[in-house]
Amino acid sequence: MSAEAVGLTLYFVQIATLGAIYAVIALGLNVNWGFSGLMNAGIAGFVAIGAYTSAILTAPNGAGQLGAFGWPLWAAWLAAMGAAGVLALVMGTITVNLRSDYLAIATLGIAEILRLIVRNEDWLTGGPLGVTPLARPFESYGNPWAPVLFLLLLLAIVAVVYWLAERAIRSPWGRVQRALRENEAAAAAMGKDVRNFRLQSFVLGATFMGLGGAMLAHFSKYMSPDVVDPLTTTFLVWVMLIAGGSGNNRGAIIGAFLIWGIWAATDFLTAYLPSDVATRAAYLRLFLIGLALQIILIRRPEGLIGERPPRPADGR
Amino acid sequence: MFNRRFVMLSAVAAVAVMSGAPVGAQAQDVKIGAVLSVTGGLAPFAPAITAAARLAVDEINAAGGVLGGRRIALVEADDQTNPQVAQTVATRLVQVENVAAMVGPLTSSNVLAVSQAVTIPAGVPLVSPSATSPAISPLDDKDTVFRTVTPDGLQGRVLARTTRERGVTRVAAMVVNNDYGRGLQANFIAAFQEMGGTITSATNFEENRASYRAELATAAGSGNPEALLLIGYPASGGNTILRQALENGFFNRFVMTDGMRDGSVIQTIGPQNLANSFGTSGGSAAPAETLKKYQDAFRAKNPSLDPMGAFAPQMYDAVMTVALAIQKAGSTDRAAIAKALRDVANGPGEVVGPGDFAKARDAIAAGRKVNYDGASGPIEFDAAGDAAGAIDVWSVKGGAISVDATVLR
Structure with a gap:
């Protein structure tokens, strides 16, 4: 391959890597919202706890934050999932029975509390200066193989998470979740333990988000509160799921790759505009992203690929 | 079907566009990448910084470019902060555009992320005009990460000394809760206490809140402070804090830093309310003569922007030192450019500055050693790649920001 082709490939690898990370987070949200109708507005909180757990457990030095535990990466990533799951369990025990919009407010509030803890408890997280440097798997292979191998690892993880989510939604457990979402009273009348099922969904989704956070930390090689900006780690994940197709695991993955691609990778287009327009192009681009989302919401409210549940008897 | 076709078409369109050349760029141009925060939290600073980078590139190209007549092409990208x-x-700039060197990113977080994940592995020299975090100095960067801005330590010390000299002994601190605010605050407090000052309270505030009255009331109510140290940005809370502090009579004297050195502060608050207040900023150590050359050139191209806007002179100098390093390296080889940066910026050597590009390039071409002293100061990179700089002490006079003194390291 020529140098240009290698460069272009590495650029697409970079975009796809973040796409894969967002795909895992979006799959987590799909478990919460797409399966069970749990309006989780605190995604950034679960991503952050996963990211910081893995960062602190693997960071080489303890300067400025808790650290020097020297955990291997796979163990730290499992711990990240565990930490996010435990947080969700505690949070969910208190809040999961709230109606969707109230749950959104509660999760948003808790994510905000976590963000403030992360910013202010310097002994634990390094505060605004963050945790650095973090290791990324396969780094020793150098360019161009290191990013490619890392992407392949993440794609494998996306595949596993997708498989788990598919298994979950197709199982009797998944049918109960959909029943709860559509008609909670009817599900309760059928003898389903509403609270328990909702809590299980909440924890499972949060576990995926925690894993996504750990992947994000090691991809960035650096963890600070800015990395888990709510704009990208909460709002954008919602956009991905809604645009891709809420309730559909494949939709969540496609939405993640597509929206991240549009969000981060359209900036090169400004280089092709005449220079007097180019100065304003950055603002125009954000406007166009908003416009595209409006069009999707109005023209295809079910997303690019909508949910494909078994057809109900009334043929709706 | 619509969806699949749509996705395919977009992909084809993207590839088609990417294989074409950007407007105005030519094959033999030497590309310098610029990662700027045009949107997002740092957006208010972007216009002046961008204009400074373009001014430097225009001057270089008007003077005949580098490496025997090759033009510099600035490839800009928006990192959304x-x-x-x-x-x-940054990956696009390094891998697709194949830039020889990079100026920016602007925030410390983005410099830490971009350098460790992108530019250090690829060996691309990176010069940030504005990342002030102390965490950047110890990076294992294979000597590729540089800054034309002075790290926060110097500004904190100068601000502490100025505050004591102006007769203030008890200060309440309110700082934006990020690497910039917290780092600068720590430096200020250490120096201020050493000089016999008292910090009556230290509060970190979050950006973009509707009200800061509670924090202000607490700060004003404990320890009888004489002034408020405010480290923040005008648009994301700074102006709100000033307004609410004045409205409620909590404070009438403010000690500020580079983040608040902005025309919008005077417009919003009114110059009469800032008569006693003062601040510092990463200033220019350049002699008046040198500085004027830069300012005149900047104003001629951008009449509505402030040539001394935060980090604009530093950006001008970043582009200039990179261009001179390319000339010194004799090629667009990234490792050679990184190696040459210190050589063209540090003394001894023939002193060159803003507007002297042709002279400097010809001196290098003739094998002489040059020492670039820029619009923001003498630009001497130390072992960590950090510039020794100068700090301006400023206050509001006659409805505008005026520089009272400039302190060199």
């Missing part, structure tokens, strides 16, 4: 986006656009 977000580390993930910064990594993505």
Whole structure:
């Protein structure tokens, strides 16, 4: 391959890597919202706890934050999932029975509390200066193989998470979740333990988000509160799921790759505009992203690929 | 079917566009990448910084370019003030555009993310005009990460000394809760206490809140402070804090830093309310003569922007030192450019400055050693790649920001 082709490939690898990370987070949200109708507005909180757990457990030095535990990466990533799951369990025990919009407010509030803890408890997280440097798997292979191998690892993880989510939604457990979402009273009348099922969904989704956070930390090689900006780690994940197709695991993955691609990778287009327009192009681009989302919401409210549940008897 | 076709078409369109050349760029141009925060939290600073980078490139090209007549092409990218986006656009600049060197990103977080994940592995020299975090100095960067801005330590010390000299002994601190605010605050407090000052309270505030009255009331109510140290940005809370402090009579004297050195502060608050207040900023150590050359050139191209806007002179100098380093390296080889940066910026050597590009390039071409002293100061990179700089002490006079003194390291 020529140098240009290698460069272009590495650029697409970079975009796809973040796409894969967002795909895992979006799959987590799909478990919460797409399966069970749990309006989780605190995604950034679960991503952050996963990211910081893995960062602190693997960071080489303890300067400025808790650290020097020297955990291997796979163990730290499992711990990240565990930490996010435990947080969700505690949070969910208190809040999961709230109606969707109230749950959104509660999760948003808790994510905000976590963000403030992360910013202010310097002994634990390094505060605004963050945790650095973090290791990324396969780094020793150098360019161009290191990013490619890392992407392949993440794609494998996306595949596993997708498989788990598919298994979950197709199982009797998944049918109960959909029943709860559509008609909670009817599900309760059928003898389903509403609270328990909702809590299980909440924890499972949060576990995926925690894993996504750990992947994000090691991809960035650096963890600070800015990395888990709510704009990208909460709002954008919602956009991905809604645009891709809420309730559909494949939709969540496609939405993640597509929206991240549009969000981060359209900036090169400004280089092709005449220079007097180019100065304003950055603002125009954000406007166009908003416009595209409006069009999707109005023209295809079910997303690019909508949910494909078994057809109900009334043929709706 | 519509969807699949749509996705395919977009992909084809993207590839088609990417294989074409950007407007105005030519094959033999030497590309310098610029990662700028045009949107997001740092957006208010972007216009002046961008204009400074373009001014430097225009001057270089008008003077005949580098490496025997090759033009510099500035490839700009917007990082949305977000580390993930910064990594993505930086990868494009490094891998697709194949830039010889990079100026920016602007925030410390983005510099840490971009340098470790993108530019250090690829060996691309990176010069940030504005990342002031102390965490950047110890990076294992194979000597590729540089800054034309002075790290926060110097500004904190100068601000502490100025505050004591102006007769203030008890200060309440309110700082924006990020690496910039907290780092600068720590430096200020250490120096201020050493000089016999008292910090009556220290509060970190979050950006973009509707009200800061509670924090202000607490700060004003404990320890009888004489002034408020405010480290923040005008648009994301700074102006609100000033307004609410004045409205409620909590404070009438403010000690500020580079983040608040902005025309919008005077417009919003009114110059009469800032008569006693003062601040510092990463200033220019350049002699008046040198500085004037830069300012005149900047104003001629951008009449509505402030040539001394935060980090604009530093950006001008970043582009200039990179261009001179390319000339010194004799090629667009990234490692050679990184190696040459210190050589063209540090003394001894023939002193050159803003507007002297042709002279400097010809001196290098003739094998002489040059020492670039820029619009922001003498630009001497130390072992960590950090510039020794100068700090301006400023106050509001006659409805505008005026520089009272400039302190060199």
